[in-house]
Structure formats: structure tokens, C-alpha cells
Amino acid sequence: MTVLSEGKRKLTILGILFMMVLSFAVAPLSTSAEAFPWMNKDLSAKERAQLLVEAMTLEDKIDFITGNVNNYYGFYNEGLDKYGIPALQMADGPVGVRIANPEVQNKQSTALPSAIGLAATWNTETAEKYGDLIGNEAHNTTHNVMLGPGLDIARNAFGARNFESLGEDPYLQGQMATSYVNALQSNNVLVTAKHYLLNNQEKDRFTSDSQASERAINEIYARPFASVIENADLGSVMCSFNQVNSTYACENPDLLTDLLRDNLNFEGFVMSDYGANVSTANSINAGLDLETPGEPYGLWGDELQQAVADGQVKEETIDQSAYRILYQMFDKGLFDNPAQNNPIDIAAHGEIARQIAAETMVLLQNDNKTLPLNTDKLDSLAVIGPDADTASAAGGGSSLVNPTYTVSPLEGIKSRAGSDIQVDYAPGTDSISAGDILPGPNAVPSSFLLPQAGSNENGLQATYWSNKNMEGDPVFEHTAKQVNLNLGFYNYEGFNAQSSKLDSLPTSLNGMMSARYTGVINVPKSGDYTLSTTSYGSSKVYIDGNLVIDNAGEKLGTVEKTVSLEAGKNYDVKIEYKTDYKDATGNDNGGQLRFGWEASDNVVDKNIADAVELAKKSDAAVIVTRTYDSEGYVDRSDMELPNNQEQLIKEVAKVNKNVVVVNESGIAVKMGDWKDKVDSIVQAWYPGQEQGNAIADVLFGDVNPSGKLPVTFPVDEDSTPVNSEEQYPGVDEVTKYTEDIFVGYRGFEQDGIKPAFSFGHGLSYTEFGYKKLKTKVTRSNKAKDQAVEVTLNLKNTGDVTGSEVVQVYTGKLPTNTETAPKQLAGFEKVELKPGKTKKVTIKLDPKAFSYYDEAKNEWVTPTGNVPIYVGSSSSDIRLKGNVQISKNTSNYFNKKNNSGSTNENIISSNGSNKNTAKHEKASKKNKKDDQARR
Template sequence: MRVKPLVIRLTVVAVMIAMVMAPFNTSSAEGAAVDKPWMNASLSAKERTALLLKSMTLEEKVDFVTGDVNNNYGFYNEGIERLGIPALKMADGPAGIRVANPDVQDKQATALPAPIALAASWDTEAASQYGDLLGKEAYNTTHNVFLGPGLDIARLPWGSRNFESLGEDPLLQSKLGAAYVKGVQSNPVIATAKHYLLNNQETERFTTNVKADERTIQEVYLRPFESAVQAGLGAAMCSFNKINGVAACDNDEMLNDVLKGQKGFDGFIMSDYGANVSTATSANAGLDLETPGVPYNMWGDKLLAAVKKGEVSEERLDDMVSRILQQMFEKGLFDHPAKNNLIDAKADGALARKIAEDSMVLLQNNNNMLPLSADKLKSIAVIGPDADNGSAAGGGSSKVNPTYSVSPLKGIRERAGNDVDVKYAPGSDPITAGDIIPGPSAVPSSLLHPAVPEEKGASVGYATYDEGENGLRGEYWDNAAMEGSPGFVHTDKQVNMNLGFYNFDFNARSPKVDPVPTKFNSMMSARWTGVIAAPETGEYKLSISSMGSGKLYLDGELFIDNKGTKLETTEKSITLKKGEQHSVRIEYRTDSPNFDDSDYGGMIRFGWEPPADVQDKLIKDAVELARKSDVAVIVTRTYDSEGYVDRSDLELPNNQDRLIKAVAAVNPKTIVVQMSGRAVEMDGWQHDVPAIIQAWYAGQEQGSALAHILFGDVNPSGKLPVTFPVNEKATPVSSEAQFPGINGNGDYSEGIDVGYRGYEKEGIKPAFAFGYGLSYTTFNYSNLKTKADKSGKKESTVEVSLNLRNTGKVSGSEVVQVYTGKLPAPVDTPPKQLAGFAKIKLEPGKQQRVTIQLDNKALSYWDEKSDQWVMPSGEVPIYVGSSSADIRLEGKVTIPEAKNAGKGNQDKNSKQAK
């Protein structure tokens, strides 16, 4: 959860003092000036911290570690002007800088491709450049703490926040995350790894208790954080969920013993916004900084009282302050105050485009449909609800206001040139936050017409309907009982509403949909009135999906009564005749017991399931355009966002599946471009189209990057960082106990077999495997060699080498992936796990010898009895290929018995004294 940020005018006094410490001037009650020997930049960060700490009062220390809930712009923790301590001015991420202050560059920054797209590049150098751009823009938009990267493993293929992180594999996340952190912190900015730990779903994310064993935590979920720590990470953010029964920010084992102890983290741990639920408990458990809470903080005066009572020691308080100050000194926050310098929109946009191009994954290319040739085309139909705007991005706190944007339509038009007629049809209604709600797609706006009240008005009933406008008349109340006059009245194209957190101003809203005022974000009620007219005669299923009661009246009679005690769907069949109008009234109230939690907002959708061959007007118009065009490019979209709902299915929302099938039926040259941050189900239409591109949320240059891929200016080289299953049932996490959990407990019973490991173990064939991605050229793998070199070390170093040749006709890049098989271990290990990778670019006909050193953790297992990694001796299968399922070469390596067997690869400082 986030609070509205605030701007603080920051005064930083930089006084350079000689190395010999001068006496302090004692401050008066009015805050007289003090000498500041800690501003001597020639001293070490540790020395400067010690000097400053001695000059701080008890009250100042408590204030320093407590967030300011009164800020208006930006997530700040106040500085202390008397001592020259700058405020911690935090910027949300991780896909760009979310500038909240309207006085800073019109709140604009570069909208980068989502981190899941970065992960699809499999490129550590790109990750470093990505991080550097974020750090640079954070600094130049007045921020000195960046809330990224996201290092949450994509455990669920439908996870609403998968787009913010770096995929399902811990090694891929670790390599890219470490490079990202180093890039950010090459600037005077502190990077923040989030969300620590096991924050892998949005459904019940504030309350869920994750049950996971130690080995699973160590081998999968901790690894990206450990790599970030080794990269010099300055801060980590603890999450809302519980871990084995203990709140993440209260979790002494996870914060003190594991992160600070085993992993040697010397930075500071902050809470997610509102995630701290205690005072002394969280402080003693290892939380160092409480970010502003909602609606109040648990620290501040409460922490001061706890220290005075001895519930929290002064030594622990000093440790909190020291950890923060030392990172501030070490990362340059004192010596290089953040500024408001105009960012280079053109140069940064060019990098955003390059990363987007490298991230797009060619999933299907039957009969070499791609690349397109503008010389051979006369017309292109561009279709899709958001294909004409550049705002396709994830929502929530990662939403960035771009410096400019290039829509897919604009990018294709500019690349195709004036000789190709490029026309546009939306094909479906705009995608909104309402589409996160599970259930059937919303009734299209083309079937609906709003009620027009009688001239004098009537308390019940309406006289006429507006045939010239689509949608239903919506009336909104800021109470749950429709009491008084409605506070907002307008025409909603669809009844497809998801308010609360999703309706704050930093969320991704379609520019085609009028926003609902934020005063309706909590308790509210609404009524929609108008008529519905079916496009064809047949049997239809109408539905209400809602949390809170939703009632559908047809022709004045109650047709559906959805109780909505939880988020659920009620549907009912009816025969409708073509063009026959039926009056519609929908009433909704936030009267579910769940609305006692103020994080929730109104959620309702008026849905339908029409007969298979029925097309509404939006689809019909798109079909007619496609029929007349040489090529049809359908740009689909999902809405993924931080919040409190995971859709829990993989279907494209808002009738887009039906759109694809209808267009493909009239144009055999139909290309589907998917803009999503998660896996998408394609089983119903995959074989109807020749080409599919997974474009992710591609940032502000999405249109240019897509056009370059479509026309072959750039050879696609992206590889999937997550497995795409056939559907939501064919996954390793398909039970209710695993997701969303039973009685508030989420059981990670799949253990270490997350993502492709689970598919391999259970023999589930995915639609597209982890690591998969096609190219416009071909590559040959040959001459595999393996070598284990102990060289007197406690554990072996394993190298794999092979020849890679570009056997096609164009230049291209290939990601060579090396997997280990089952280990000769006393515990069960994955049948396949990523152990190393390299991205190699080759010209046509060229060959390169590729050498990859394997990650030792892929050759080891976590031993829970000794709290350490153990590399077992014996023979290990080696698989080399273009994806986890496309293995080109197989070999083996023999790991010799390590010296001091059982001691290998032990984590630093196995346990830390508390």
C-alpha cells in the first residue's frame, strides 16, 4: 500500500572540517548551529557515521527512523537540518521514476520496459544500463532513494505483480538484479530490494501467511536478495505478508538471523508503506526504518516511549540510525544532494527503445510470416483497444508518467511509410483495472445505451434512452446505501469497475475512460441504468462478478442477485433476440465484510458469454478492416497491477480472445502482439494465427521497438523468463491450498520446484517453455566440453564450453542456456535447473567458442541441519540448449569429493547475535 507523497524543501549544509575532530558546539533549545566534522569527505563512511551519531539526541534518532505521515508529495523520511542530515526522498519504481511532485519536470520521467521485459533480454549489461538510467533520473528528479529492484520470484503464472520482477528463476533474477543494483548505486542513490520476503501474490497480500520450508526459502526466494547484498545493496523493504506465522517486518529470524546474519547485509531494512504492525517487536526484529504508515505510524512517540522503558535498547536504536547513516555516507547522499536537473528525454528514450527491442519474444512464426516487408504491402490493419496509445503499462506504484510515448499504431505507420495504408480499429473496449477482476468479460459498450432521466426527474425510473451514446448511466454515492443525492453522474461505457487502490492518480488508467473521483475509493454504492440489445438472436449468459452485493434487474425484474460476500460471480442464461431492447438496472453496494479493510474499493463487472459465433459491433468493425487489409496486427493487452487481486486465470480480458478468432478467420496473415506482464492463455486461438510476439509492457518507446521487430530492422532475441502454461489448471501451483490459500494460509507445497522445475517434475507440458524464444536466423550447437576444477578449493568450479554458429542469413543473438540435472544428493533435487547462460551475437556463418562457468548453487543443495550449502560429489547431468525444453547438447560432469566435506559454500556469519 502507498500513501500520497510529499515535498520537503531540503536545506543541506556542507561544511568541510579538518580530519582532527573539533569540539562540538552544544545546541540550545532553539537549535543553535553545530560544527559538523562528519561532513569531512576524507573520512570513511563508518567514521563519519560514528561522529554524527554522537551529536544526535534521543528524540532526533527516533524521528530520523520514523516516516513522516504528513507529507504531500513523495515518500520521505525527514532529515535533520540542525545536523545537515538530508531527508530520505524516495521514488517509487521499479520500471522508472514515479515523480509525485508536480513542481518537478511535470512529474515526467522515462518509462522503461517493465522489469519482466528486462528479464526477457537475459542481458546483464542491459540490466546495468537500466539501473544506471534509473539512478541517474532519480537523482535528477530530487530523489536519493529508489524503491527497486523488485526481486519477488514469479511463483504464479498469473501473478498481477509479475511484471515488476525478473522472472521465475532464482539464478536469472540474481544475475540481473545484482547488475541492476550496481547500476542504480553508481549514482548518489540508494537502491531498495523488495519485497522481503515471499511476497508472491496480490490476493490477500496484506494478511496471507506463507508456509514454506527453510530449504525452499534458501534455494529459491532468498537467492536474488543474497546476490543484491553481495552487489552492495543499500536497503531492503519488508513485505506485508506473514512468513510461517510471523509478520515479515516482525520476523526476527528472516531479518536478523538470515538477512543481516547469514547473508551479511550491512544496509538498512525499511517497511513497505503501512506494513509495520508493531513497535518494540519490529524494532528488535531488525526493522531499521519505518516508512510513512496508513493511517498512522507504529514508531515515532511509541518508539520513543519503548526506548525509555527499556523495551527497545538504546544500542538497538543506535544500530538503526547507524545503518541508515552509513549507507547515506557511503552512497554519497551527504556530499551530492539530489537536484532537479532536466533529464535527457531523447537519450534515455533511446535506451528504453533498445531494451524493449532486445526483450520482445517471438513465440510463433509459422511459414516465416515475419519479418514484414513494406515493399510488398499495400495495407495493414492495426487492431487492439490500446494500439493507438502509448500507455500500455503496469499499474500501481510502478506507473510512470512518460516524457513522451510512441503507440504501436504510430510506430507501425512511421516504419511502414507513406506507400502503405495503415488503418486502425479498436476491436474491443479499453482495458482498465476492472479487467483484473476474475469472471467473464464485460458486456461490450456497443450493446448498451444509457437511460435519460425525465425532464423534471423522477426518484425511480427513466423515460427514454439515448440511442446515440453507448454505455449505461452511472450514479455514484460515497456511502454503501445509496443515501442522498448521487455525488457523481456520468455514462460508463461498461460496468467494469475496480476502485480503491487501483483508482489512485498514480495508477494506469486508459486515456479513453473517464476516471471515477477518488472520494468513492472506499465505502460506496452505485446504480447503472439503460438498455441492452443483443447483436444476434441466441442464448446468452449474463453475469455479475463483484465483492459486495450486485443485483441485475432486466425489464424491472430481479434477474441476478450476487451476494458478493467475497469476490465471486453469479451467472444466468437468457434467450435474447437480435436488436430487441431490454431495460437494465444494476445496483451495487460495498457491503461485503471484507470492506471493513479500508484497502479495498468497489469491485463489480457486468459480464457476458455470448454464443460462439456472435460478434458485437467493435469486433465487426475490426473484422471488416482486417478483411480488406494485406496484414492484420492485433495488439492485445492485460491490466496487471499491485493491489489486492490476482485475476487467477490466464485469459485475455474484455473479449480480446473473441476478437483474435474473428479477425484470424478472415485474414490468414494475422499477427498477435501481446502487451502483458504475465503469461497469457493462447490455447483457443494459437493455431489460428501464424505469428505471435510477446512484447510485455515495453515502455514509452513501445511502438518504435515493435515496428523494428515486425519489419526485421531488429532480429528478436528475447527469451521467456517465465513459463507460459496451456491454461491456469496445467501448472505446478493449481490447488486452492497453494493459491490463494485456505483460511489465510498459503502452502508453498511445491517446495523448490517453482516454475519450469515444477513443470519438468510433474510432466506438465507448457504452451511455451522457460527460456523459449525464436529468431529470424538459426543457430547450431556443437562440441560440448565440461570441466570440474577443484584446484585445492573446498568445492569445484565447473565450466561448460561449446561451439555456437549462426547458420542463417541474418545477424542475430542467441542465449545459450546451461542446466544441471538431478544431483547425486541425499535429498530430492530438480530434474533441471538453470546453472549458467550467455547471450552471444553472431553474424551469418560465424562461429564462436562459448565458455560458461556454472553457478555453484545449481550444483549444491541447502542442508537444513547444518544451515549451509553442500555440493555433493558424483556425476551430474549437463544440458545445453535454447530453452529448458529445447536441449541441443547433453553431457555430464563429475564433481570430486570436496576437502572438509560438508563445510562447503557456507554462508557468511551463519548466525548473528541479536
Template sequence: MIGSLIQPAAAHAIPPDAVARAKMIVAQMTLDEKIDQMHGIKTATQYRVVPGNDRLKIPPLLVTNGPSGVGPGDVVQPSATALPAPISLAATWDVGASRRFGDIIGSETVNVGRNLMEAPTINIARVPTNGRTFEGYGEDPYLVGKLAVANIQAIQDHKVLANVKHYIANNQETNRFKVNEVIDERTLREIYLPAFEASMKEGKSASAMCAFPKINGTFSCEHPWLLTGLARDEWKWDGFYTSDFGAVHSTVESSKAGLDLEMPTGKFFGDELKKAVADGKVTVEEIDAKLVRRFAKMIEFGIFDRPITQTPIPAEKNGAVARALAQEGMVLLKNNGNLLPLDPKALKSIALIGPYAGAAMTGGGGSSKVKPLYTVKPLDGLKSRTTAPISYVDGADIDAAVAAAKAAEVAIVMVGDNATEGKDRPSLALDGNQDALVEAVVAANPKTVVVLKSGGPVLMPWLNKTPALLEAWYPGEEDGNAVAGVLFGEVNPSGKLPITFPRAPGDVPANTPAQYPGIDGTATYSEGVFVGYRHYDARKIAPLFPFGYGLSYTRFSVNAKIVGNVVHVQVINTGKREGSEVVQVYVGSPSTPTLQEAPRELGAFAKVSLKPGERRMVYLTLDDRAFSHWDTPSHNWKITPGQHKISVNGRPVGSIRR
């Protein structure tokens, strides 16, 4: 199939009656009424809202964040279930988990009386120090896309409009409002666009949020090709665009490009838009088309026909789901001598130590921050599972931490970071005295377990001396219960890293100032498609922990063979505990000097849960895209001719000729 083209999938269409009804409403509107519907408002009593129109029975568009649970919405933020960070969800490698995550977000959006959810965040983790790495799903576009589709579908099952973001390449917080990102066509298509393509075509996201950065010189919210040429004309997406807050820089250009709604207010789509109409620079017909797109989606989702209500969130029920999701996302990175799981009955004493051991780590900062319904402290989670005496010190005084560690049978050190929207982390190092704290505690007690609560990769100068390490990410409101449940073996950890952990700062793909944070306002994506593990594999740089890595309290045998384009995988739980394994199928396409390919790219995956001794066959089909590259001269996908090497969970299993 040399040079064959891959045709786009058939697109979703709004029901014709919804479009017809929207057109009838818009036809009755005055120009002032139309302009009022083109932007949000911010007053002392209302925020993140496009007010309704009582005369025409147009309901308000009520917006809420976000990707970690229902976050900032109106002027007063409601309480909601603080789910684990989305990076934790990505570590589950489980589309079922993503659906459960989206189900909570969608149902609670309805509970709090809103109808558009600004989620999911699906930007690729190009720069691990990005302040919003915790908000996304990691570094691989295929994994991100599969999780995004499940999340969107679950949100929209509740007749809530999903708002996939940030379209596109919102990959750094430094200079985020005006950075110009220079990204070649192939890299856009293979790395930064596939998850959005999946979200729009397969996930059928009702809306999308255009992002802050410039892409090759043009701001995203006034980018005709991104907004119209690609999504609407090529992908046949029929949703509507909202802007990120403050991401609009023009009236005429943004309108012509295809932006439908300015948020949070109408700096450019208010009086300036009306003036542009009067001056003949924007037509009424263009505004009508924008309103029809949004109203038709709202009609399709029943928003025009149901009252706005607020109902109590089932805190205990949803909290149980949050706890299970947090546990499924935890990644066991090291477990020398099977120190974990701990035996709650045999334990004599525990020293709980560290700056992240005192309170629940409910999430990162910024617009995704959830006001939790309740929280479970780490100490309370441990105490509910063992009668062993537990001492607690916050680690500020290392001498006190050492004394506590020496006096206890087991030391549990909880360290981490507190990433936030609005700024990137200054480095991959843990801040303050945390590295010194871990070193000192490990030296004082050979039975030390380190629990890492981070929003992404961190450096670990103490790793070689540490017997056990659990990456818990930001566990959410159920932090204490979720972490303790894994430490004591109630739950067998099954998470796999969705992002590479480097050994040294200079090992990352974007390792020059020109690449990140950019020079004179321009960030050049000169690494091309070699992002994340593609970079480490191609450059033969050994990471601290590779993409897809994660241990278990049990053992698995994974054997595979290839039949056509289907990989047949037998998974056997050869250990003594029930557990889950992720089958990861990678494709290594032929590489030439003129068409450089990564040594391997994720082509399919599945998560399998097995009891001890149980075995199961998994059949994973590799579609044409798995064997393809973006051919810039023809502006299309082409299957790369030759032998494509197939590996499963790190082991070669043969090749497929295309």
C-alpha cells in the same frame, strides 16, 4: 567432494570513516531527534521522505519508486522515462541490458532530486496470476539473481541507494497484508532466498525492503532470523532495512528483529518507539545502531556531502535506451512461413486492430507506475516505417475488426492484460472479448500477426490457428517504435521467456486452494522447490511455451562440450540476418526418493550477438552451487554426490561427477 560445504563469500564493508562519522553524529542527537529519524512522514507537501536535521546537518532521505523507472516519489509525481516492464528486462537474459536499465533508473533518480530507489523487485514468479509478476524477473532464482546484481550495481553507480525488495516471498497480492506463507527450509534456500543473497553479497545493495507476508508464522518486518540471523550474521550484509508501506505490525518485536526504518509514517516507530524506550523495552543503543547503519550508508554514498538538486532528464537519449531495451526483451513465440519480419516497402495495406493498439502500454499499475515523459502510439510507430495505408479499429466491435482484416493484406492484432499491484489477475485468460477477437481476425486474414502485451503468461485458445505471435510485454513509453521496429525487422528479436506459459490453468505449480491463495489465511508452499519449469519438467507436463524459449529471424548452431566444470560452447549464426542467441546451461542433479531434485536447473547463461556466418566460443563455468542442494539437517549447502547431467539449449552434452 561428497558432502563438502560451500563457504559464504566475503562481504562488503562500509568504509570505517563513514561508520565513525555516523557514530559521531548519532552521539550528538537527542532522543526526540533520533525518533524523528526512525520513520517517514506524510504531509500535504511531503511524502516518501524522512526529514533531515538542520542542527546536525543530516540530509533528508528522499525515497522514490521503482523497478520500471522513476515512479511515485514526492506528493507530486515527476515525469520520467517509462522503461519496459522488468519482466521484459528478464526476457533479455542479458546482464548488460540490466545494467543499462539500472543506469537509467539511477541517473533519473538523481535528476528528480531523490536519493533512494525502491528497486529492483526480485520476488520469484511462483503464481503467474500474481498482479505484480510484471515487476519481477521471472521464475528462476539464478537468472533473477544475476539480473538483480547488475541492476543494483548500475543504480548505485550514481550514488543512489538501491532498495531491493520485497524481502521475502511477496508472491501474491491476494491477502498480501497478512497471508502466512508456510515454506520449508530447503525451498526458502534454493528458490526464494538466492536472488536476495546475490543482491546483498555481490550486488551490495545499500538497503532492502521487508515485505508484507508472514513467513512461517512471523511477519517479515519482525522476523529476527530473516533480518538479522541470515542477512547480517550469515551473509555479513551491512545495509539497512526499510519497511514496505504498512508492513510493520509491532514496535518492540520489529526493533529487536532488526528493522531500521518504518515507512511511510511512524505508527510504530514514532511515539510508540519512544514509549518503548521509556519502558525499558527498547534500548537507546539499539536505536543508535539502526541510525548508524543508515547514516553510514548515506555517508558512503556521498548523500551527506552533496546538495539536493533537480536537473532535466535527457528524454530523447534515455528514450532511445528504453526503446532498445523493449526490443531486446520481446520474444518471438511463433512465426509460421516466416510471416515476420514484414517488408515495409512491399506491403500494400495493414489493419491495426485491438484494445492494446490505440495507446502505448507504458506499464502495469500500482507503485511502479511511471508518469512517462512522452509516449509513442502503435499506429505512429507503424506509420513512421511504411507508406502502406493503415486502418485502425479498437476491436470492441468484432464485425468491424473482421471487415478491416479482410480488406488489408496484413492484420496486426494487439491484445494483452493490465496487471496491477493490489490485486491478482482473476485468471490467465485474456479479459473481455480478446480471445474471440483474435479468433475472428485470424479467420478473416491468414496473414495475421498477434502482438501480446502482457505482464506474464496468458492462455491462448487461438494459438494453433495463428501464424505469427510476438510477446512484447509492457513495452514502456516507446511502445509504438519498439514493436514496429521488431515487426519490420529493424531489430531481430532475441528474447527468451523468463517464465513458463502453461497450456491450462490447472497445470501451474500452485494449483490447489491450500497452495494459493491459501486457506484461512495460510498459503502452504507444498510444491517445495518445484516452482516454474522445475514443476513442469518433474511432472512431465508439456507447457504452451517453455522457460527459455524464443525464436529469431535467423538460425543458430549451438554445440557444446564439457572440460572440467567449464562448458565450452560454439555458437554459429547459420542464417542470413544478424542476431543474438542465449546460451543456457542446465544441470540435472541426481535425484532420490529422499532428496528429490528437478530434472534440470539453470546453472549458467550468456548472450551472444553474431553477424551472419560468424561463430564464437563461449566458456561458462559451473560453480559449486550449481551442483548443490540445501541440506536441512546440517543447515548448509552440500554438493550432491553422483553424476550431474549437463544440457545446453535443450540438448544433453554429457555429465559431471561430483
């Protein structure tokens, strides 16, 4: 036996270990290639998906397409290790990555501006940056599916979820979403666009029947989805809770098969919103591919297995759904480039968030050129607003992101103002909360309430029970600043965007609960006051022991009572509330209660009075207002700024001539009582975690505002195309879209309704001149394609560099069919230095020259003369022209608009491939794409 030296022995052992490690590293690859042929990257995504489906058992395929995880760690679909299938690890969107797992980066990610704010940039390059950042953070926080963007049209001016939308116009939505989705999916993250379809209100969103014409569906509501499907290879679509034309969206063959698959040529998969599936055979036969967990879950799984056994569902239908999901997973890189848990670049991403936030802001009004603020002329500045000193810069609900850091408006303004300007703060009103979503009068201000006579703090003593009869030991007690309660969905961790100044109530109160509030009310002026409760569940108000309000609360509603109160006198007040509404069965609607009032304008509470005193001694005043918007069970009931903020603005404007209002909201707000009393108004939407710095950038002129409204701002709730109860919120849970195609600015012009601010409106610190409009139909001999182009000269006629969004609209089409007076056909954002001119060329959307013919079930382009309008908004038209649509152009547009009309099934009953020559060609292209991606 040969004896090795100690040194040689060590080297030999190391060599053996190295070979063992190398063999283990290589073996899985060769074994994988043999055992899992679908892991061969030389095959196309379609071929790989086909092989995998053929290898799976029926039971495994059903398990794969049935959602199985919905817990504290998030939403995902477990993978199948025996096939090497990774889990679908989903994160809520669309304004950032909502991390549910506390073990992943402390659940923190970059909180970007709201989607409605992104739409206000009218900049597809910005949408690309936005989507790329989200995709990067999703991939590096263990997620491979993002639930967003939201492509729901902002049909209702004060919809609670408008902040998640990309506006009221389908073309603008489609252009912005296409850039967003392309960039996001480039990070090996699959996008799920939502909510398909007609999910345009929160009121009765789980059960309502949205009834719209086929024309409105095709021209307005499905168009953003069509754009992203055609131009961004969309991976997935989420079907909504509501019914569409009396059939639930997730089992609606007209939507999922006829429109989505056959007309729009969608090759991705359809997943249900969480708990939106209401059937077994009907849903999968209609075109649903993935049932996600949530009440009433369990309708697939074993039930689907039995439906196949009973002949209600064909096995090839199961194959088709599994194939669609797997194809997208292969195509988007989920198999080959699994999600990681890597630290995100907080500073770099924060800077991007700041840049985007500044670009979202819309300068609505700037009388006397109060903006930008001139630091050379300011010695003092008042910052006022209920939450201007906090980080409340987001809408609530599933899109709420836990930010990596925050900058409040007060912090941002103070930092930018510098040490030479005295910046002081006053809240002006009580903080905004989820209670402000409820209808009815404003909550009674805290400054008029005391937990007991002589107390040094304001509010009422509040006691809460987790039962509806105030029995046993209470679960929580505190001094509530106001009685303004909205629990259930709005009180869960991660779903709450209320002010950090307010106490969070225990989640044990989110179901059945009761509460008692006691203390005194003391008013500064004698007179009549209209007290009220708005409640779902019974509420009673006692003044000095006398019952003055008895609200049965069987439905959410308001009961009022006018009482006479003497100035400076303490009146004992007791309010009792129970969740004893008729359908109370332990659900999570939770408590909904507000103790409100209506008082004379000359009754000014101490918070407002303090803000007025600060404004009086300041050179200028910046008032930061906000609304609370969130998905849930109700929309905003009106367009009012909640919690006495309107009174705050008017009182401050009486004592300071240089008032700037910065409004943070996802909706249009009513400004009729105060718009003409202030100089400047900035619509800041929900700006995200960098809100303070971005607001300061715009106010001080470091960034020239360039945002344009993606929605029309009405004068009030009734002055819109959607203004009847039948249209919203609906009668007997049926919502009729009788405005048809005349949504948003189309309807305002059609009905002759004058808005407060038009769609596309937005001012700048400079001016722009438009000249020399030319229109023409261009033709390419090589491709024989045709397009309508407009060219014009745009000049910056002002003194500072700025960006203008050139907007092009078509007018009424040459047909007897009624068409919109204007519809957006193209736009381009152009930056110019002072005095500079640029020739701008914009290619127009063929659908802007077409309408959807329900009888023919296709898009039709009429021949003849079409007006062309070019301007700075839908109402600020600078140039007019026209274009002649010939028969040849009409035929080409008809072909282009209807090109997505075939979508053959891939999987046959025995799992064999039924690709046509078209599919074989697509397969080869996908193979090249896969290789290029690697």
C-alpha cells in the same frame, strides 16, 4: 583622513564584497569540519557513521529511524539539520522514477519496459543500462533512494505483480538484479530491494501467512537477495506486509536476523513497506531499522521511546538501526553528493528505452515466417486492438511512471510502414481497464448497450454517489461504455494504467459509494444468454423491471442467470450497486462491479465485426492485445485475455492468413483456443513509453528479436506446479508452498507438466547451431579457487545477424535428497553475424551443484557425477554432458556457498566501536573506496 578616488573606492568595495563572499563560502566548510567531524571525507563511511551516532541523542536517533512524511509530494524521511543529515527522498520503482512532487519536472520521467521484460533480455549489460538510467534520473529529480528492484519470484503464473518481477528463476533474477543495482547505486542513489520475503501474491497480501520450508526459502526466494547483497553492496531491503511461517515479515527474527544478517551478511538497513510494521518492540528487536509511514503508523516514535524506558528495547538496538542507515547514506554518497533537480535528457533516454524495449520482446511463434513483415510485399496492413492507438503500455500501481512522451503501437507501425503501405486501425473490442482484474465472465460489450433506445452512442447511463445508499446529489454522471468498475486503490492519480479512452471517476468514490446504470440491451441473435454480476457489495440486475440477478456480494464473487433474449429487441436494463459488504468501514477498497455475460460464439459484436472487415481487405493484420496488471487487493483470476480479445483473434484469423498477435502483459496468457489459428505471436510485456517504435522495430525486422521467456507459459491455470487452493490463493489466508523448491520450470519438469512455452524459449529471425560441448573443473593455483566451466561452439547458421542466449542447466544431483531435474546454472547472450562461429565459455554457479540442508542449516555440495544440459531453452536442449564433482570441489563450493555466515554488531551499548580485525580491514577498504569515488 585619506580620500579615495571614485574608481579606487569602487574597487575597494568590490574587493571587500569578494572577501565576504569567499569567507561565507569557506566558513561553512571549516565550521562543518569542526562541528560535524563525520563530514570529514578522509574517514571511511563506517567511521563517519559511528561518529554521528555517538553525537546523537536518543530522542534524535528514534526520530531519525521513524518515518515521518507520506503525502502528495512523495515518501521521504526528513533529515536532521542540526547534524547535517539529509532527508531520505524516496521514489517508487522499479521500472522508472515515479515522481510524486508536481514541482519536479512536471512529474515526468522515462517510462522503461517492465521488469519482467528486462529479465526477458537475459542480458546483464542491458540491466546495467537500465539501472544506470534510473539512477541518473532519480538523482536528477531530487531522489536519493529508489524503491526497487522487485525480487519477488513469479511463483504464480498469473500474479498481478509479476510484471514487476525479474522472473521465476532465482539465479536469473540475481544476475540481472546485481547489474541493475550496481549501476543504479553508482549514481549516489541508494537501492531498496523488495519485498522481503515470500510476497508472491496480491490476494490477502496484507494479512496472508506464506508457509514455506527453510530449504525453499534459501534455494529459491532469498537467493536473489543473497546475490545482490554479495555482489552489489545492496543498501536496503524492504520487508513485506505478509506473514512468513506465521510471523509478520517486518518483525520476523528468522528472516531479518538469522537469515538476512547472520547467513547472508547483510550490512544495509531494513525498512518496512508503507504501513507494514505492526509492532514496536518486536519489530526493531527482530531487525527492522526504519519504520516508514502508513497505516497503522505511529508504532515507533514516542512508543519506541517508551519501550526503551520500559526496558523492552535496548538503547544499543536503537544505535544499531541508526548506524545501519547512516552507514549506507555515507557509503552511497547521499551526504557528499546530494540529489539535484536537473532536466533529464529526454531524447537520449527515450532512445535507450526504445533499444531496451525491442530487446525485451520474445518471438514465441513464427509459422510460415510471417515475420519480419516485408514492406516490398505489403500494400495494406490492419492494426487491431482495443488500445493499440493509445499509450497504455505499463502495469498499474506504485511502479507506474508518468512518461516524458509516448508512442502508441499504431503510431510506431504507421511511421515505420511508410507512405507506400496503407495502415488502418480498428479497436476490435472495448478498452481494457482495472475492472478486468476482477474474476468472472467478460463484461457485456458496449455495442449491445444503449443509454436509451435510439441513442447514437453505446453504453449505459451511469450515476454515482459517494455514499452506499444512492442518497442526495450524485457526484458524477456519464455514459459508461461497460459496467466494469474497480475503484479504491486502482483509481488514484498516478496509480492508474487504464486506457486513456475511458473516463476517470472522481477519487471521492474510492471509499463508500453506490451506483445506478440504466439503458437498454439489444442483441443481434435470438437465444439464451448467461448474464452475471461480479461484485464486492450488493448488486442487482433488472430486465424490463424484473429482478433477474441478486448478488449479496459479501465476498467478491459472481452470480449468474440465464435469460432468453430476442434479436433486435430493446430490453430495459437497470443495475444497482452498493458498497455494503460486511467490513465496509470507509476503507479504500472502493467499488468492485462487473456486469458480464456468456454468449454463443456466433454472437459477434460490432467492434469485432468492423475489425474483421478491415482485416479481410488487408494483406496482413497485427492484433495488439493486452491485460491489466497491477498491485492492489487481487491477482488476475485467470490467464484469459480480457474483454473478448480471444474472440477477436479467432474471428480475424478466419479472414486473414497473415495474422500477428502482439501481446502486452506482465503475465502468461492462455492461448489454447487461438494459438494454432495465427502465424506469429510476440510477447511484448509492458514495453514503456517507446512501445510503438520498439514493436515496429521487431515486426519489420529492424531489430532481430532475441528475448527469452523468464517465466514458463502454462497451457492453462490448472497445468502448473501451483494448482491447488491450498497453494494459491490459500485457505483461511494461509498459503502453503507445498511445491517446495519445484517452482516454475523445475516443477513443470518434476511433475511432467507440458507447458505452452518453456522457460527460456524465444525464437529469432535466424538459426543457431551448437557443437563441441566440453565441461571441466578449473582451478587457480594462486587463489586455490575452483569453478565448473562449460565451453562450446555457437554458430549463426541463418541469413541475418542475431543474438542467442546460451543456457546451461544442471540435472539431478548425486544425492538421496530430491533435487530439481534441471536448474539454471549459467547463461550468456552472444551476437553473431551470418555464418560466424564463436567459442563460448560459461562459468557455472556453485549453488547449481548444491542444495540447502535444513538439518545442518547450510548448503551442501554432494560429490559425484552431475548432468549438464546446454540449449536454447529449458526444454530445447542441444548438447548434453556431465561433470564430476570431487571431494575437493565439494568442500570449496560448500565454503563458498556458506561464506556469509558472520555479521557482528558494530555498535555497543555505550556507542563504542566493537570492530574486529575483519571490520577494521573493511573500514580501510571503505575509506579507499570513498577516496576513489571522490
